[in-house]
Amino acid sequence: MSPSEARQELMDRRRRLESVIEAGMAVPQIEHLLREVDSALERVEVGSYGRCETCGDPIEPERLAADPLTRFCLDHLSRDEARALEQDLQLAGRVQQGLLPPRLLVHQGWEIAYEYRPLGPVSGDYCDIVSPPAGDGALLVLFGDVSGKGVAASMLMAHLHATARTLAGLDLPLPQVLDRANRVFCESTMESHYATLVCARLSPSGRVELSNAGHCPPLLLRSGQATPLQAHGVPIGLFCIEEFRVETIDLEPGDALVLYTDGITESINENGVPYGEERLAQMLAGWLDQSSTELVAGCMAHARAFRGRTQRADDETVMVIRRLAS
Numbered sequence: 286m287s288p289s290e291a292r293q294e295l296m297d298r299r300r301r302l303e304s305v306i307e308a309g310m311a312v313p314q315i316e317h318l319l320r321e322v323d324s325a326l327e328r329v330e331v332g333s334y335g336r337c338e339t340c341g342d343p344i345e346p347e348r349l350a351a352d353p354l355t356r357f358c359l360d361h362l363s364r365d366e367a368r369a370l371e372q373d374l375q376l377a378g379r380v381q382q383g384l385l386p387p388r389l390l391v392h393q394g395w396e397i398a399y400e401y402r403p404l405g406p407v408s409g410d411y412c413d414i415v416s417p418p419a420g421d422g423a424l425l426v427l428f429g430d431v432s433g434k435g436v437a438a439s440m441l442m443a444h445l446h447a448t449a450r451t452l453a454g455l456d457l458p459l460p461q462v463l464d465r466a467n468r469v470f471c472e473s474t475m476e477s478h479y480a481t482l483v484c485a486r487l488s489p490s491g492r493v494e495l496s497n498a499g500h501c502p503p504l505l506l507r508s509g510q511a512t513p514l515q516a517h518g519v520p521i522g523l524f525c526i527e528e529f530r531v532e533t534i535d536l537e538p539g540d541a542l543v544l545y546t547d548g549i550t551e552s553i554n555e556n557g558v559p560y561g562e563e564r565l566a567q568m569l570a571g572w573l574d575q576s577s578t579e580l581v582a583g584c585m586a587h588a589r590a591f592r593g594r595t596q597r598a599d600d601e602t603v604m605v606i607r608r609l610a611s
Contacts, residue, residue: 292329294353298322321354350437384446386414389578391609393422393489398577399604400585402548409438410546410602411445411480415453422489425453425462428544428604429482429500432520437478445470445480459484459496463521463529467498470522479522483544491608493534493542501550504566505534506541506573506580511566536608543569543580544606548599549588560591577605 302319328334335344337358344358390397399412409431417425427449431441448469452462462484470480481500485493495503499520502513517530536542545565552560568587572580584603 288329288332288334291334291349291353292326295322295326295329298353299326325354346433346437348437350433384443385412390414392416392424393487394491394609395424395487396577396607396609397424397426397604398581399602400581402585402601404548404597404600407439408600408602409433409442410548410600411442411482412544412602412604413446413449415450417453417456424487426485426487426544426604426606427453427482428485428602429480429498430546430548430600430602431480432478441478441480444473445482459486459494459531460529463496463498463518467521467529468525471525479520481516481520485542485606487606491536491538493536493606495532495534495542496529497532498529501545501547502562504543504545504562504569506543506569507537509570509573511543511569513562513566538608538610539573541573541577541580541605541607543584544604545584546600546602548597548601549584549603551599552588552592552597552601553595554591555593555595560588564591577607580605580607 299319299322302315302322305315306319325334335349336342337344337360338356340358340360342358342360344355348355348359385401386399388398388400397414401408401410401412403410411427411429411431413427415425415427417423429445431438431445433441445466448466449462452465457465463482466482470478480498482498483500483503484496484498487493495514496518497503497514497516498518499516502515504511505514514532514534517532518528534542543565550560550562550565554560565584565588568583569580572583575583581603584605585601588601
């Protein structure tokens with residue numbers, strides 16, 4: 286968070302607190318919060334905002350984004366503060382897991398499976414499956430990745446989930462879903478935050494309408510090949526006015542689409558070599574006759590084996606959408 290962004294966020298909080306006090310609801314907790322906000326504004330002015338008051342090191346960005354009043358880095362929390370933070374993260378992780386769709390879904394000739402592996406208790410990866418109210422048997426698949434990691438990314442992921450679910454309920458064309466989600470994200474998040482997002486509408490006929498806002502290219506598995514489908518739009522939240530294109534694909538029985546986050550393709554091995562999209566496509570091309578669940582497990586295992594003893598550095602999510610025989 287830049288100093289200007291921090292100042293704006295803190296000033297917004299100050300105005301809200303003042304309105305509460307002016308309404309005659311001044312209580313010690315509100316007055317204490319107002320003093321905390323004023324103290325943070327002073328740190329912004331003198332250039333010490335965002336640095337631990339004990340050691341002077343930068344405070345973790347995701348914690349500062351989640352709570353702009355934070356004054357200490359993780360290494361210098363009190364024992365009670367550390368315990369409270371751990372409990373909050375565990376609760377946030379359980380809430381986030383509750384937002385996820387079923388791990389395996391079979392519906393109207395489609396089989397969808399995924400694996401969702403947060404780096405820590407919470408994640409900025411996003412996946413959802415929605416049945417729009419039109420009643421035509423179609424499914425709306427949403428899959429993406431919020432910028433950043435940790436708590437701040439997970440909060441934005443929950444925001445994106447709520448926004449997309451609301452828009453899905455309106456049964457809009459895909460470009461309008463992305464356009465409205467983009468406007469909401471632009472108007473309600475800081476300039477440095479954005480999300481890549483793939484939207485796919487799956488019809489019982491096997492037709493897929495696909496729109497990609499800056500996410501990793503989905504892989505089309507067909508006839509012994511894994512072909513990348515490039516994005517045609519920028520991530521949502523970067524520009525409030527943006528047009529999103531739709532690509533239409535007819536999947537035959539046995540064809541599949543593979544969606545993944547960059548935690549897979551940007552993972553590196555012990556020699557610093559990235560896994561990459563081409564390696565993933567080559568692996569999948571040899572597994573075309575596997576079920577969706579087997580393909581998901583194979584992607585995760587292959588990336589893990591490539592990484593070796595190198596620790597993961599990001600959330601990892603893979604989803605496979607397979608067209609079943611009628």
